[in-house]
Amino acid sequence: MAGKAHAEPTLADLARLRQGTYRLLSVLLLHPRSRTVAAVPGAASYLLRRRSLVTSLAFYPSWEGLLHRLTSVTPAQESILQEEFGSLFVAGGPGGPVPLSEAAHLDPTGASSGPLLADLDRAYAAAGLRSSPGGSAPDHVSVELEFVSSLCGQEAEAWSRGKPAVAADALWRQHEFLHRHLCCWLPALASGVAARRGQGYYRGVVQLARDLAAHDVDFVVALAARVETAMSVVSGGPSLMATPFPDEPGHHPGSLESVV
Amino acid sequence: MAEPPLRSSEAPLASGRALSLPILILVCADVRQEHRWLDIPRLAQWLGAALENALLAVAESLCQRPAAQSEAMRRAGAQRLVLGLCSTRYAQLELEAQLRQAGLDPFGVPVVNLGDCAADSPSAAVARAELLLAAAVARARAFGGARPENRKAVLLAGQRVVGRRALFTLPPVSYVAAPTINADACRVAHGCDLCLSACPAAALTSSGHAIEVDRARCQACGLCVAACPQRAVEFPGYSATEIEAQVDALLYTAGEQRERALVFTCRSAQETAPGPWLPVQVACAAMVPVAALLYPLAHGAAAVALAPCGPACAGQSDPLIQGRVDYCRQLLTLLGEEPERVRPFDRPFDGAQDKLRTPLLPPGGGAPPLHHATSPLGQEGPPSPARLFGQGAAGRALARLAALYPQAQGVVLEHPLSPVGLVQINTAACTACGSCVAACPSGALQLQTQDAAVAITFDPLRCTGCGKCVALCPEQASGAIHLAQVTDLPLLAGGPRIILRGEQALCERCGAPVASLGVVERVAALLGEDFQPQVMGRLCSDCRGLPF
Numbered sequence: 001m002a003g004k005a006h007a008e009p010t011l012a013d014l015a016r017l018r019q020g021t022y023r024l025l026s027v028l029l030l031h032p033r034s035r036t037v038a039a040v041p042g043a044a045s046y047l048l049r050r051r052s053l054v055t056s057l058a059f060y061p062s063w064e065g066l067l068h069r070l071t072s073v074t075p076a077q078e079s080i081l082q083e084e085f086g087s088l089f090v091a092g093g094p095g096g097p098v099p100l101s102e103a104a105h106l107d108p109t110g111a112s113s114g115p116l117l118a119d120l121d122r123a124y125a126a127a128g129l130r131s132s133p134g135g136s137a138p139d140h141v142s143v144e145l146e147f148v149s150s151l152c153g154q155e156a157e158a159w160s161r162g163k164p165a166v167a168a169d170a171l172w173r174q175h176e177f178l179h180r181h182l183c184c185w186l187p188a189l190a191s192g193v194a195a196r197r198g199q200g201y202y203r204g205v206v207q208l209a210r211d212l213a214a215h216d217v218d219f220v221v222a223l224a225a226r227v228e229t230a231m232s233v234v235s236g237g238p239s240l241m242a243t244p245f246p247d248e249p250g251h252h253p254g255s256l257e258s259v260v
Numbered sequence: 261m262a263e264p265p266l267r268s269s270e271a272p273l274a275s276g277r278a279l280s281l282p283i284l285i286l287v288c289a290d291v292r293q294e295h296r297w298l299d300i301p302r303l304a305q306w307l308g309a310a311l312e313n314a315l316l317a318v319a320e321s322l323c324q325r326p327a328a329q330s331e332a333m334r335r336a337g338a339q340r341l342v343l344g345l346c347s348t349r350y351a352q353l354e355l356e357a358q359l360r361q362a363g364l365d366p367f368g369v370p371v372v373n374l375g376d377c378a379a380d381s382p383s384a385a386v387a388r389a390e391l392l393l394a395a396a397v398a399r400a401r402a403f404g405g406a407r408p409e410n411r412k413a414v415l416l417a418g419q420r421v422v423g424r425r426a427l428f429t430l431p432p433v434s435y436v437a438a439p440t441i442n443a444d445a446c447r448v449a450h451g452c453d454l455c456l457s458a459c460p461a462a463a464l465t466s467s468g469h470a471i472e473v474d475r476a477r478c479q480a481c482g483l484c485v486a487a488c489p490q491r492a493v494e495f496p497g498y499s500a501t502e503i504e505a506q507v508d509a510l511l512y513t514a515g516e517q518r519e520r521a522l523v524f525t526c527r528s529a530q531e532t533a534p535g536p537w538l539p540v541q542v543a544c545a546a547m548v549p550v551a552a553l554l555y556p557l558a559h560g561a562a563a564v565a566l567a568p569c570g571p572a573c574a575g576q577s578d579p580l581i582q583g584r585v586d587y588c589r590q591l592l593t594l595l596g597e598e599p600e601r602v603r604p605f606d607r608p609f610d611g612a613q614d615k616l617r618t619p620l621l622p623p624g625g626g627a628p629p630l631h632h633a634t635s636p637l638g639q640e641g642p643p644s645p646a647r648l649f650g651q652g653a654a655g656r657a658l659a660r661l662a663a664l665y666p667q668a669q670g671v672v673l674e675h676p677l678s679p680v681g682l683v684q685i686n687t688a689a690c691t692a693c694g695s696c697v698a699a700c701p702s703g704a705l706q707l708q709t710q711d712a713a714v715a716i717t718f719d720p721l722r723c724t725g726c727g728k729c730v731a732l733c734p735e736q737a738s739g740a741i742h743l744a745q746v747t748d749l750p751l752l753a754g755g756p757r758i759i760l761r762g763e764q765a766l767c768e769r770c771g772a773p774v775a776s777l778g779v780v781e782r783v784a785a786l787l788g789e790d791f792q793p794q795v796m797g798r799l800c801s802d803c804r805g806l807p808f
Contacts, residue, residue: 009430056357058411058435064361164427187409214408218475219433222415230427 012159022149044070284338288322368403398509406496445492458487482547500649528570651702654679655721681725691778696729
């Protein structure tokens with residue numbers, strides 16, 4: 001029984017994998033430092049070992065392609081990554097740097113950045129989070145990706161504890177945030193990077209971020225709607241939902257957050 | 261090491277061509293058991309001779325156990341793939357997953373149901389299979405890729421959850437194509453919103469400078485593709501370019517099947533296309549514009565049909581489909597041709613098969629057989645690539661048809677779904693302001709100026725009858741411009757013509773255009789005593805602020 005439960009991909013496992021992927025992308029889009037560069041191959045290998053969860057999903061080719069590349073990153077490449085990061089996102093070439101913040105893409109004049117940042121703060125606060133003082137701006141790509149990672153973590157926890165309604169709430173929050181923010185500007189970020197660096201390291205990173213966000217914005221809403229339909233059946237009378245819940249898959253020891 | 265399940269055809273093509281070929285035609289080996297008529301060596305030989313850079317290979321149990329093929333697909337190194345399967349019953353999700361793992365986009369991999377190819381004789385069946393595979397290759401080659409935003413995830417189990425365990429496990433996930441808008445080609449900033457009007461799900465919204473697609477609402481019916489005169493809608497798998505490439509290949513590929521008739525089938529349709537009918541899959545029958553019905557007839561097809569959508573189709577735009585078919589049939593009648601060359605189908609689907617099985621009619625009205633008269637099947641390619649969608653497509657198809665029939669000289673057909681319109685200007689009311697020219701999304705109206713002379717030209721071939729020129733005319737109340745939903749074949753043959761001549765005021769200081777005299781007079785009439793002719797009518801906007 002237990003063996004069978006583990007053989008089937010559970011939504012908790014998938015949510016953890018998505019949590020780890022968003023978290024890894026978040027770290028990769030910060031200025032590369034020794035500690036993070038050293039941790040990247042291990043994190044990528046950790047995720048790759050769970051690839052069977054996502055082989056049927058549309059973002060799999062770019063997910064697998066990038067993670068494979070990340071497994072071979074060595075500490076000696078730190079300076080190369082720093083150079084590429086600097087030339088793309090800080091100094092820029094003939095076209096100028098590619099901004100890593102949402103406001104810079106959607107509101108280049110800065111005329112309406114206030115409402116945008118306020119909206120982000122509201123979204124973070126609604127999930128019980130806030131931006132770290134002195135950290136990156138709330139609309140920085142790393143902060144936004146980390147927030148989605150956090151919501152995936154909440155979703156995974158809810159699935160693991162057998163609370164689908166809580167999971168559905170986390171799924172709706174993911175959809176709302178992806179729809180209102182990341183999906184609106186990641187295509188522009190990816191285009192900007194692709195235009196400046198043909199086949200560079202960061203091209204794969206932002207491409208996966210774009211693929212994942214574009215995929216999940218529909219995927220999570222379909223999952224949430226499925227849960228809500230099932231829950232409404234439960235509240236409406238006798239249902240198959242009342243049948244015993246199988247063994248919970250349990251937490252993965254050494255989750256990505258502690259690795260990266 | 262075990263032999264890979266993928267192996268070259270029994271009749272291998274020229275040696276050394278494998279592995280570097282850009283397109284692979286992968287046929288399920290089980291087809292030989294299920295359809296014994298299929299002579300795979302002959303098929304491979306024919307495809308090798310007819311198509312460049314293509315390899316046919318046979319894969320064991322491709323329909324039911326595609327997981328075994330992933331490595332083989334990857335090793336084949338094909339950049340494009342066409343699948344020849346035994347029937348429509350195959351492990352679709354697993355196959356799509358394997359394609360992704362092999363680096364291929366399932367949207368760009370056409371599937372040919374070889375079970376559809378059964379015919380009266382094995383020879384005819386193989387000829388049909390050859391044609392369908394060749395057309396699928398053309399479609400696959402025309403695939404332009406997909407953005408992440410073009411894939412919409414759907415849970416195949418729907419909202420149904422059976423048991424608590426199922427709720428906590430990942431249900432099967434599939435993907436449907438969702439349209440995106442190419443902002444560079446879109447003319448929304450000029451007032452065009454034809455895709456919004458066409459969308460039956462209200463999934464498109466305009467911000468004035470961009471069109472947004474709400475994927476949650478989008479039903480992926482493709483009506484926006486048919487509505488856009490600029491071909492700005494990207495719809496991978498069912499794009500205008502892919503459908504056009506397949507149609508051209510079905511009409512112009514050399515082969516033993518001489519009589520060719522096209523049937524556009526909704527992807528949800530469960531019907532098969534028997535006999536000489538060659539299927540072209542579309543997202544919904546309602547996305548097939550009039551031009552797509554007329555083009556094949558003008559290029560040698562014996563007939564064209566629109567198969568009904570299946571019950572799963574979200575489009576369900578029967579009146580639109582019937583209206584387009586009705587227009588085509590009326591036009592054919594006026595041309596002295598048999599209207600049955602365009603065949604509609606009624607719901608329910610009962611009888612659709614019978615209608616398709618009805619023998620194709622001999623040429624009627626004394627007209628020569630279309631495919632002998634106009635299509636050099638197999639001798640050369642089309643005179644120019646098919647244009648079934650976008651501005652000018654219907655006009656060109658109509659013009660080509662008109663050239664085939666002597667009766668066309670007198671054909672004028674007024675119909676609410678005429679794919680071309682006729683713009684007329686009331687010279688007494690028009691001020692030649694040019695608003696209609698700016699509003700025209702198809703470029704049918706053009707403003708020409710030379711010194712003080714100004715003219716508006718109308719190209720009936722490009723007009724789609726959308727009515728934007730009328731809607732945005734500031735003198736609409738005065739009846740300055742009129743659009744008739746009319747197909748005037750003699751007019752189409754005449755090409756662009758001037759529909760308004762006028763004069764414009766030139767700046768007395770720099771010589772730049774100020775405005776048409778009609779506009780100056782209109783402003784003067786509106787302002788009355790406040791009008792300052794020495795400034796407003798004689799100086800351009802740049803020079804008005806300068807001291808005299």
